[in-house]
Amino acid sequence: MLLALKIERDLSKEEILELYINKIYLGKRAYGIEAAAQVYYGKSIKDLDLAQLAMIAGLPQAPSAANPINNPRRAIDRRNYVLARMRTLDKISAEEFDKAARAPVTARYHGPISEVEAPYIAEMVRRDIVERFGEDAYTAGYNVYTTVDGKRQQAANKALQSGLLTYDRAHGYRKPKPIVGISMLTVADDPALKEWLGKANPSFDIDWPESLDIWDDHLRNLDSRGIISPAIVSRVAEDGIWYYDGSDERWLPFSAMEWAKPYVDVNIIGNPVSKPAEVVSAGDEIWVEDTGNGPLLAQLPEVEGALVSLNPKDGGIQALVGGFSYGSTKFNRVIQADRQPGSSFKPFIYSSALANGYTPASIINDAPVVFEDKSLENTWRPENHSGKFYGPTRLRQALYKSQNLVSIRILKQVGPRKAVNFITPFGFPREKLNPDLSLALGASAVTPMELATGYSVLANGGYSVQPYLISRIEDDEGNILFSADPAIVCKDCEQQDAEEEDTDSPQADVDTIDGVATAESLIDDADPALNIAPRVMDARVNYLMVSMLRDVVRLGTGKRALALKRADIAGKTGTTNDQKDAWFSGFSPDLVTTVWVGFDQPVTLGRWAYGSNTALPIWVDYMETALQGVPEHPFEQPEGIVSARIDPATGLLAAPGQENAMFEYFREENVPKEMVKPASAETDSDHDGQQEVIPEQLF
Structure with a gap:
C-alpha cells in the first residue's frame, strides 16, 4: 500500500501505465508490449499496423489462452473488441475500424525455438556463467555450447516422466482439486456459460463468456509439465468427460480414465471405478497426458x-x-x-x-x-x-x-x-x-x-x-x-x-x-x-x-x-x-x-x-x-585374463569329465591350484536353470 502511494505521488498516470505495459506478461514468454511485438510479429511495436496493435492490446486478459498463436479465433474476438472500443471512443475512423476488423491474423512465433527442453541443464549453465563472468553473463551475449546430446536429452525427459507417471498410476488416483469459484458455479447462473457448455463441439463463433476467464487465469498459472498438461473438467458424461485446456473443449473417453482407482495408501488402492462421475466432477482441475495415441487422465506425481x-x-x-x-x-x-x-x-x-x-x-x-x-x-x-x-x-x-x-x-x-x-x-x-x-x-x-x-x-x-x-x-x-x-x-x-x-x-x-x-x-x-x-x-x-x-x-x-x-x-x-x-x-x-x-x-x-x-x-x-x-562394442579382454573350468559348488578346478563344470574368468595368477575332490564334483549346484557355457559365449 505504501509503495502504491509512493508511485502515485511520484509518477503520472501515463508513466504508471507505461511501466505496466512494459512489464506485463503477454504470452509466449513475452513480457511487455515491445517484447510481444517481437515475439508475435518479428518487429518493433512502432512498426505494427492497427490490427496488430489491437491484437496485442487484447492480450492482457488471457495471454496464454487468447493469443493469436494458441487460439487465433479467440484472439480475433479480443482484437475486434479492442477495435470496437477504439471506434466508440472515436480514436479511429469507421474506415480504419472496418479494415482492421477484417484483417487476417499475421502473427507467427518469432521467439527462440528450443530444440529440446532441458531446464535443469540451463540452470546449471546459468550458475556457471554467472560465477565466471558475474552480472555481465546476462547482458554480454555469450554463446555457450554444452556436451548435451539433443536426442538423448529428449529421450531422458520422456523416459523419466513416463516412468514416474507409470508408478503413480499403479498406486491409484488422488482426489482431484476443485477450482474455487467454478465448482460452485451452476449453469443456470450464467446463460452464456450454459450456451457454451451445451455445444457438443464449441466453435467459438459466439462471444467468449467472461466466466471462462476464471478458468484461463487458473490454467495460466499451471504450465504444462512435459508430457502432461493442466485442464478443467467442463462436463461429465456417462462414457467420458469434456475438459477445457485453455483453448478448446476436448473429449476424454472413460477408457482413458478407467485406471483411476482411488488411492488409499502407498500399498493399497480402492475398488475399480465404473463411470467417470466416480473419478471427477465438473470444475475439477485435472492433468492430461499426451501419450501419442490419444489423451490419458493423469495427475502430478508426488x-x-x-x-x-x-x-x-x-x-x-x-x-x-x-x-x-x-x-x-x-x-x-x-x-x-x-x-x-x-x-x-x-x-x-x-x-x-x-x-x-x-x-x-x-x-x-x-x-x-x-x-x-x-x-x-x-x-x-x-x-x-x-x-x-x-x-x-x-x-x-x-x-x-x-x-x-x-x-x-x-x-x-x-x-x-x-x-x-x-x-x-x-x-x-x-x-x-x-x-x-x-x-x-x-x-x-x-x-x-x-x-x-x-x-x-x-x-x-x-x-x-x-x-x-x-x-x-x-x-x-x-x-x-x-x-x-x-x-x-x-x-x-x-x-x-x-x-x-x-x-x-x-x-x-x-x-x-x-x-x-x-x-x-x-x-x-x-x-x-x-x-x-x-x-x-x-x-x-x-x-x-x-x-x-x-x-x-x-x-x-x-x-x-x-x-x-x-x-x-x-x-x-x-x-x-x-x-x-x-x-x-x-x-x-x-x-x-x-x-x-x-x-x-x-x-x-x-x-x-x-x-x-x-x-x-x-x-x-x-x-x-x-x-x-550405436554399434555394439564388446568389452575388451585385457592381457593376463584366462578362463578355467571350475566346480560351481566349491570354486575349485573341475575334475576331468565333470558334467556340471563351468568356465570362469581369472587373473592368471589367481587361477585355483586345487582340483575338486570326486565327492564334491558330484554335488549338483544351483545354476538358476541356466546352461553354463564358456565365458566367451556367455558374455
Whole structure:
C-alpha cells in the first residue's frame, strides 16, 4: 500500500501505465508490449499496423489462452473488441475500424525455438556463467555450447516422466482439486456459460463468456509439465468427460480414465471405478497426458526421480533430468540429492575385493551373522531381502542375486577403511563414505551424479573421468573465451607409456597392502599436457567386475535390460531399506546412465517397489533411444585374463569329465591350484536353470 502511494505521488498516470505495459506478461514468454511485438510479429511495436496493435492490446486478459498463436479465433474476438472500443471512443475512423476488423491474423512465433527442453541443464549453465563472468553473463551475449546430446536429452525427459507417471498410476488416483469459484458455479447462473457448455463441439463463433476467464487465469498459472498438461473438467458424461485446456473443449473417453482407482495408501488402492462421475466432477482441475495415441487422465506425481547419462570416455554429460518437472521444483536431484544407493553400490565393494585377491569363483558363506561393530554403536543382524540364506556361494552368483551377507563378509575381510581408500578415486567424496560395514549395503548417501561417475570407471576400463557440461564459451563476436579440456581415456597412450618404461626398474615406489596394489598406486602419472585420464583400477580387475555385472543383466535382478537385445550391457539394481530408494546404474562401453526414483522426503515407495521394476524400466526406455545407431562394442579382454573350468559348488578346478563344470574368468595368477575332490564334483549346484557355457559365449 505504501509503495502504491509512493508511485502515485511520484509518477503520472501515463508513466504508471507505461511501466505496466512494459512489464506485463503477454504470452509466449513475452513480457511487455515491445517484447510481444517481437515475439508475435518479428518487429518493433512502432512498426505494427492497427490490427496488430489491437491484437496485442487484447492480450492482457488471457495471454496464454487468447493469443493469436494458441487460439487465433479467440484472439480475433479480443482484437475486434479492442477495435470496437477504439471506434466508440472515436480514436479511429469507421474506415480504419472496418479494415482492421477484417484483417487476417499475421502473427507467427518469432521467439527462440528450443530444440529440446532441458531446464535443469540451463540452470546449471546459468550458475556457471554467472560465477565466471558475474552480472555481465546476462547482458554480454555469450554463446555457450554444452556436451548435451539433443536426442538423448529428449529421450531422458520422456523416459523419466513416463516412468514416474507409470508408478503413480499403479498406486491409484488422488482426489482431484476443485477450482474455487467454478465448482460452485451452476449453469443456470450464467446463460452464456450454459450456451457454451451445451455445444457438443464449441466453435467459438459466439462471444467468449467472461466466466471462462476464471478458468484461463487458473490454467495460466499451471504450465504444462512435459508430457502432461493442466485442464478443467467442463462436463461429465456417462462414457467420458469434456475438459477445457485453455483453448478448446476436448473429449476424454472413460477408457482413458478407467485406471483411476482411488488411492488409499502407498500399498493399497480402492475398488475399480465404473463411470467417470466416480473419478471427477465438473470444475475439477485435472492433468492430461499426451501419450501419442490419444489423451490419458493423469495427475502430478508426488514421487520424484532423476536421470543422468555420461560419456565414460571423458565425462561429458549427455543428458540430465533433475526431477519430474522443473516447473514444480527447481531442486536438481542429480547433483543435489544425497540418497543411499543400496545394492547399486555393491560393485565398488566387489571391485575392492577382486583387487585384493578374491576371484569371481571365491566361495563366501551366505549365512546368518551378528556383528558387534563399535562404529555402528549397536549389535547388527543383517539379512538378505528375501529373508533366506543360501549357504556357500560363489562371488559372481552372490552379486547377480544381490546377497547382502556376502557383501558384508567380503568388506569385513578387505577392511572398510581399505575399501574406502580404493573406492574414493572413482569419484566419491571421501567424507561421504562411512568406513564401517554398512558401506557394503550402500548406506552411505551419494548423489546420482556421483554414482554415475563411479560407474564410468567400470564402463571405460578403469579410468577416472570427471563430469563436465560446458564445452565452449564464445563472446558475441565468436571469440572463444573458454574451451573445456577434460581428461580423456586413452588406452593406446597407456600402452605406449608401458612400452617405454624400464621393466627392470625397482618397484619400491608402488604402494601395496598385503602385497596388493592400492588404488592410489594405480593412478597414472600421465603427461599433464595430454590430459589423459588416470587409471584407478587394474584393467583385469575391471574386466572381471564388468563380466559379473553383465551376469546381473543376464541372470539376475537386471533382466529387464535384456529388452535392449544388446550383448554390451551391464549394470546393477539398488533398493534401500523399506523401499525408500530405487536405483539402476548401467552402461555400455559408450554410455553410462544412472536412474533414481524416490520421494524427496524419504518414505517408502511401497512394498513391491524395487530398483528392478521401478528404476530399471526408465533406464531401458531411455537407453533404447540413446543407443540407437550405436554399434555394439564388446568389452575388451585385457592381457593376463584366462578362463578355467571350475566346480560351481566349491570354486575349485573341475575334475576331468565333470558334467556340471563351468568356465570362469581369472587373473592368471589367481587361477585355483586345487582340483575338486570326486565327492564334491558330484554335488549338483544351483545354476538358476541356466546352461553354463564358456565365458566367451556367455558374455
